[in-house]
Amino acid sequence: MKASNEHHERIAKMTFASVYPHYLNKVESKGRTKDELIEVIEWLTGFDEQKIQAFILEKVTFETFFQQAQINPNASLIKGVICGYRIEEIENTLTKQVRYLDKLVDELAKGKKMEKILRSA
Known part of the structure; x- marks a missing residue:
């Protein structure tokens, strides 16, 4: 699935404050904590x-x-599909970074161990 320029611009202009509560609700509803997020x-x-x-x-x-941000050097180890897009195939740097964050939040909500989420194991 190829994202349009409009898609990239929409993501760039979205505020972190508008998305953060959704991240928090998602992880807390699955038994994870704000500290883990x-x-x-x-x-x-x-x-x-x-x-x-x-x-x-x-x-x-x-x-x-x-x-x-100082993106973690191991962020490139984040792979898979999020929101219908394969992370490794996203060419726009900002969109890829936002999808990295989405994927990490998703993994946290799904109950993955923190070592796996943080790509340290």
Whole structure:
């Protein structure tokens, strides 16, 4: 499935604050914690909880969020399909990074062990 430029632009302009509550609801409804969600986001981006909260308050876009991130070197190990797109085939860097985050949240909600989610085992 090939994403359009409009799709990439829509993702870039979405605010992290608008999506974060959905991530939190998804993981908590499956018995995971906010701390685990923060750990996953921090692993991918390098942002601690304080920085994540600042981004939420500032209503930064995903574009700004990921421009400031230090993407984990092991992020390229995140593979599979999320939202109908195979992550390894996404060419747009920002869209790929957002889908990395979506996939990690999905894995957390599905009950995967943290070592597997963080690609350390």
